Amino acid sequence: MHLAGIQNPDLYVALWRGTLQCSPSDNIATWDWAVFRSPRVWQAHGDIVAATRPYLPGSFDRPPRNIAEKLTSGYKAVEFMTYLYGLGPAILLGVLPFRFWRNICKLIQGIRLMNQYESEGVSAADLAEAHQLLVEFVVEFEDLYYQGKASRLHFCRQSVHAHVHLGPETENTGPYPIKSQWPIERTIGILGSQIRQPSKPFANMAQRAIRRCQVNALKHMFPDIDPDIDRPLLPRGAYDIGDGYALLRYADRNDIRLANREAGVLRDFVRTRGLDVHPDWLAQPTVRRWARIQLPNGQIARAWKELEKPLDMSRYSRMVKVVCDDRIEIAEVQFYFLLKAGQDEDDRQHGFAMVSMWSPPDPQLLEWSSKCLWSCLPLPKEDDRLLRIISAKNIIAAVGMVPHSVDIIEDPELRNRLRGRWYMVPHLGQKLSSMAGAPNGDEGNNGADDGGNDDG
Secondary structure (H helix, E strand, C coil), X not given: CHHHHHHHHHHHHXXXXXXXXXXXXXXXXXXXXXXXXXXHHHHHHHHHHHHCHHHCCHHHCCCCCCHHHHCCCCCCHHHHHHHHHHHHHHHCCCCCCHHHHHHHHHHHHHHHHHCCCCCCCCCHHHHHHHXXXXXXXXXXXXXXXXXXXXXXXXXXXXXXXXXXXXXXXXXXXXXXHHHCCHHHHHXXXXXXXXXXXXXXXXXXXXXXHHHHHHHXXXXXXXXXXXXXXXXXXXXCCCEEEECCEEEEEEECCCCEECCHHHHHHHHHHHHHHCCCCCHHHHHCCEXXXXXXXXXXXXXXXXXXXXXXXXXXXXXXXXXXXXXXXXEEEEEEEEEEEEECCXXXXXXXXXXXXXXXXXXCCCHHHHHHCCCCCCEECECCCCCHHHEEEEEHHHEEEECEEEECCCCCCCCHHHHHHHCCXXXXXXXXXXXXXXXXXXXXXXXXXXXXXXXXXXXX
């Protein structure tokens, strides 16, 4: 938490703004990386950061505020992390000199890989790649910023060198995210909220902690006393489709007729699968649309229903990362639905999603950025080939898709290249956040407020 969420942003923002202490023998005018020294450029940069809010899913917790206005007003670690590791590759492109941008992209991709958290931890291949990127970042940082000058020795903080140890220490002590400060701060907050004796708060908290440890020990020794420990908590009307996925309301009360394009895609899907359906249904397919899905990582992805809100009141959650033909792609969900897709003995229905695909990421930007900048094009809606039906279980995560801001980019060629493109913003450590009970993007909607019915 402190390394990635506080120490790194504190150092690099100070470098880029030219506010880091400058030795009398040095000259800030020679700092060609200090691109935010101009108040006008810094304010424009902050406006770009604030404008990304509607495009970041609610599961991203607190979206970053205008960093030019709020940097010294309690800017949170989670805001810094979304700012640097989520938005950074795109909003710094064309602003930082190219060699400095490529250097920070290696840090960003290395931290992204290190922050993956699943039951088995980060994979060996990702760990090796992250370690390589972080080592290259540290070596290049010294060449680009420090430049072997004694007057800049204070640039090389311990936090810069610490990145070299993240990979090896992961093999020794486990994934990087689970060693963050958030779990202990969360525990302190929980215990503090349970104090019931203000006259003896510390003694009361100690007893609460002892009781919690005793309960946890009993659950560990006798798991049967907590039968719901591995069962997802689902709201009323949800439909559990297995493997940690569940469709959530809002849902149409009845089957509805689809538009011609969607009906054609569904018809082709049914025929390809060889499903046994009534000829009348095949002539005019109907489905009951679901508006939300809960993912195994704790996120809630949405669909068409969120389009009913104005942009400034939204946190778009319908952009998802999916697996299609063994490739990772980005898609926009139109709706979710249930369909009996096999000869299951229990006549169980399976979850599917109607999605519109985005273009593949720009390969050159992907290479330059060490694979951390996914810059895609929204493909024409009228192209039927881009509308697909996928299994709901092919959805990996909800992501942000944000339009590139080109106004402060001076290079006309790069400005034209990015115009009309959108970039993907992943969420760091989502699995850990959901374990801690952080917001999952539901934004207080249980479906009933949207007119969802009760029969699931």
